[in-house]
Amino acid sequence: MSRPGIALFVLEALPNARAVRRFVADHAAEIAFVGLSNAERPSSGGLVGQVRQHLVRSGPAILPYLGVNFGLPDLLAPLSGVTRRLAGASGAATATPLKTLCAQHGIPTLTVDDVNGAEVAAAFDSYAPDVIVTFHFDQILSARTLALAPLGGLNVHPGLLPRHRGPVPTIHALAEPEPAFGVTVHRLAVTIDAGAILAQEVVTMPADTTATRASVILHEHGRALLDPLLDQLAEGTLPAGESPAILPYCPFPDRTLLRRLRQGGRRLTDVRDLGEALALSALA
Numbered sequence: 001m002s003r004p005g006i007a008l009f010v011l012e013a014l015p016n017a018r019a020v021r022r023f024v025a026d027h028a029a030e031i032a033f034v035g036l037s038n039a040e041r042p043s044s045g046g047l048v049g050q051v052r053q054h055l056v057r058s059g060p061a062i063l064p065y066l067g068v069n070f071g072l073p074d075l076l077a078p079l080s081g082v083t084r085r086l087a088g089a090s091g092a093a094t095a096t097p098l099k100t101l102c103a104q105h106g107i108p109t110l111t112v113d114d115v116n117g118a119e120v121a122a123a124f125d126s127y128a129p130d131v132i133v134t135f136h137f138d139q140i141l142s143a144r145t146l147a148l149a150p151l152g153g154l155n156v157h158p159g160l161l162p163r164h165r166g167p168v169p170t171i172h173a174l175a176e177p178e179p180a181f182g183v184t185v186h187r188l189a190v191t192i193d194a195g196a197i198l199a200q201e202v203v204t205m206p207a208d209t210t211a212t213r214a215s216v217i218l219h220e221h222g223r224a225l226l227d228p229l230l231d232q233l234a235e236g237t238l239p240a241g242e243s244p245a246i247l248p249y250c251p252f253p254d255r256t257l258l259r260r261l262r263q264g265g266r267r268l269t270d271v272r273d274l275g276e277a278l279a280l281s282a283l284a
Contacts, residue, residue, distance in 0.1 A: 003030045003234050004151055005131035009064040009115060009137040010098060014277050015158065015215035016136035018094045019223045021065070021101055022154040023135065025093035027213060027230075028105035032129035035112040035120060036099060037138050039070065043114065071213055097281055113234040124148040131233060132188060133226070136166060136219065143190050153188030156226060158218035159198065161186060162244035165193035165278040170214040172250040174266050175257055181205050181214050183222040185229055187241055192249060196241030199225040204238045212269040216269045216276070 008031055010020055023228070024031060040047045054062050077097045093101055102109045110123055115137075132146065132153030146153055158168025160182040166172070173179050182202040187195030203221055205214050232238040253261075 004216075005032040005128065006030050006148060006230075007032055007035065007127070007129035007132045009035040009037065009112065009132065009134045011039060011136055011137075011138045012040075012071050012073070012098045013136065014273070014280060016156075016219045017073060017280055018216070019100070019219040020135045021093050021098060022043060023223050023226070024098065024101055024105070024107070026227075028107060031102075031107050032127035033108040033110065033123050034098065034102050035110055035115065035123070035137075037115075038111050038113050039074065039138070041113040046206060054252065057254055058252060058258060060162075061255070061258045061262070062253070062268075065212065067090075067185065068269045068273050068277045070217075072169075072274075073280050077281055081123075084105065095281055109158070112139065115146045116142040120145065121148065131230075134188060135222075140190075140192060141188060146188055146190070154198070154226065154229060155186055155193070155195070156222035157184045157186060157193055158215050158222060160184060160202065161193055161197060162247045165247060166250040167196050168211070168215075168252055169220065169245050169250065170211040171253050171257075171261075171268060173189045174209075174211050174214070174268075175253075175261055179266075181209075181218060183218040183225065185225045186244075191246065194244065194246050196243050198229055198241040201225060210267045210273055212273040238281070261272065 006027065008024070010016065012020065024034070044050055045053060054066060060241060064195065099109050108127065110119060129149055131151040132141070132149045134153065134155045141153065159173060160180060161184040164172040170181065173181050180202065182200060185199045186193070186197045189195035201221055203218060206216070229238060239262055
């Protein structure tokens, strides 16, 4: 059975890091190239501009969440070689930053400032992948870019679509009176998180689960859902899926939502998450 070549697009961060590293290690022979989103790209305002936008919308309460999920993993990644050796995890895929892991497997990588730009189009020309997989990716693929992959694209979304479309579904799930967590794998479409649903799983979380920890767990479940879908894709038996209703988009939280979470004793992140972020490139 010939497996389809994969163009994998990722923003590596705490929520998806270990899951996507496992995915790359398991599917190295099938991955044509990996596009690593540049979180500090000028088009999104750069690091300073993005922090300013978050502060205006969400207030300072969002900063620990951003630091644990994105800031610390990015800051500590250059030290990963030293920390892995000290921790005895130098060969572990789950402790190896994605760019380094790809180099070990001979997988080409590119830093993506614009997923719909000329550099990405050139990568499709050079490596000719069959299918796109996005795994915690923060850029929207245009219809033209999606059309570059003959078999279309799949996305892992750590939420129960069609609810909680957007970049931080576990925050919005946690804000519900009765939080319901789950993961969805769906077809990529131009409208954000609106493609046909191919697989979905409800995942029960402990009462003290943070939005951060829920996202880490759900990405692992999403990786497990993705594998059989890729098998079906290779066999030509992947179903069309169920086209969901398009419910309201859920962006990063505003101050009101964060206040409601605090009043309900629900947390975006905690010291356990901080420890996971610090250990991300040190422990298997």
